Amino acid sequence: MKAIVSVKRVVDYNVRIQVKPDGSGVVTDGVKMSMNPFDEIAMEEAVRLKEKGKITEIIAVTIGGAKNEETLRTALAFGATKAIHIKDEGEVQPLTAARALAAVFKKEGASLLIAGKQAIDDDANQTGQMVAALLDIAQATFAGKVDVDGNKATVVREVDAGLETLEIDLPAVITADLRLNEPRYLKLPDIMKAKRIPIEATTLADLGVTAAAAVKTVKTAPPPTRSKGVVVKTVDDLIAALKAKGLA
Amino acid sequence: MSKILVIAEHADGKLNAGVAKVLAAASKIGGEVTVLVLAADGAAVAAEAAKLDGVAKVLVADSAALANPVAANLAPAIVEVAAGYSHVLFPGTTFGKDVAPRVAAKLGVPQISDVMAVHSGSSFDRPVYAGNAITTVEAPAGTIVITVRLASFTAVAASGSAAVEKVSVGVTAAAHTRYVKLEAQKSARPDLQSANKVVSGGRALGSSENFKVIFDFADKIGAGVGASRAAVDSGYVPNDMQVGQTGKIIAPELYFAIGISGAIQHLAGIKDARTIVAINKDAEAPIFEVADIGLVGDLFTVVPELTAKM
Ligand SMILES: Cc1cc2nc3c(=O)[nH]c(=O)nc-3n(C[C@H](O)[C@H](O)[C@H](O)COP(=O)(O)OP(=O)(O)OC[C@H]3O[C@@H](n4cnc5c(N)ncnc54)[C@H](O)[C@@H]3O)c2cc1C
């Protein structure tokens, strides 16, 4: 049984984002890039399922420019058995990414897509659900716990009201939330070994995917700043400051 | 003119409070607003929705297949009704985030997530990079599917009386998905997402027993209770209390961050709070850069004193 894990290359989550002064976007030149943290969690989950014998193959897929190869190398070091690079130098929006992932899913005869719940650059939180829609298969988003049993999966989802449990039949899409697992530290020998594994390259056109109409970003601005507050010394001063604002 | 379809999230026969905020976003777009209730029996929810200002009509699609919020069943029903609408709006809750992309993909249109400001029927602001940048985006031609960032809008009033109509949808429950259960945290405290005051605790609390300090203070001032990811991950409190980029995004009048360092992912959830109070023993903690009022001290002495004196 094959699982696909989608892995996106994004600005590292520790980087403090700078907006370009001309409003054309955020500074990415010379900025540390990493695998989207939710995709690391998705990779870890796939590896654990493979270790438990629930799945046999893990295909890591990325859509993006030449540098995305690094992200696939990370996925291979985690334990992906195959890596596919869908090469595209432009900005790939969720619906286009979803079409590409759906095409790979079909082509590979996969049973499961594990995606991150959201990419921390666009914060869209769309792609996994869109893949499920395009393939007309089950989806379980925001997974906090996954049990695969043959062709069935039981997923505990982190929803606003608490924890929701769904039972789904495969093929299906699962999107990983933060508490699904804690990704392992990659070991040097695994990183070295991953360097020698060939990566399969393809394009949207090869997969028969047409890009969706795009949402155009007209302007990027820094968020409104909060004015510097006051630091008080005692609880009484704190209460006085709250009273001054009409809050106590 | 825009024809706007607002999807009514609900649970236990009650309309989700976020829907009134989605209607505020809908009124900024302008046009005729229809609310769609999908349920096994949506009469009570529809009656509530019909009272909200700006609603022209409420459609109720009753079907046994819609008894639970399963995206694979809801999406085809919404797509069926959405024909002829220019906009389909969802609350930016886990419900909306689950269903909306499934609708957009079926319609073959992109989705605009977390809309925080409306400039026109096709131009919106939305946050990226955990709210560290705000983009203005322009939607392409076609139906526009949107999730609304609830913290950015003020709920419309409930002084209306729209007509309620039944609509039939040809939906059958997908065999591939079985809804098992929801374990909801029952709490008498104000709901985190609509509370005027919120008190959050972080890793510094150290245990679920110690979190009592936070609960006691919150109860004294009638506040909802939240937490940082570290506090949730450590098992001090349940997941639905997480505030931040990947937890709940809130906009209370008054927010207390207690024993929370102020990581960007946490700040992403509280940017719209009117007043932020930080209590932390480390004067260098980044939370003080955004706090309106800061107190450097040990929470285990400061918070009980505050509880006693407020
Ligand atoms: C993809 C991603 C998404 C994330 N999403 C979220 C999110 O939605 N929400 C979120 O909160 N985090 C999120 N995080 C985690 C975030 O980066 C931080 O790790 C987390 O917010 C830290 O929680 P904390 O402030 O409670 O803990 P810490 O950073 O450990 O801070 C504890 C603070 O308590 C203070 N302290 C200790 N003892 C005392 C005392 N006795 N009295 C007073 N102060 C004391 C310390 O000085 C310190 O500042 C996310 C991370 C990633 C990678």
Ligand SMILES: Nc1ncnc2c1ncn2[C@@H]1O[C@H](COP(=O)(O)O)[C@@H](O)[C@H]1O
């Ligand atoms: N360009 C991409 N390459 C690989 N995976 C992607 C890409 N875009 C989105 N994804 C996957 O979809 C998830 C959700 O992304 P998004 O919908 O953009 O928030 C990510 O965590 C990835 O798993």
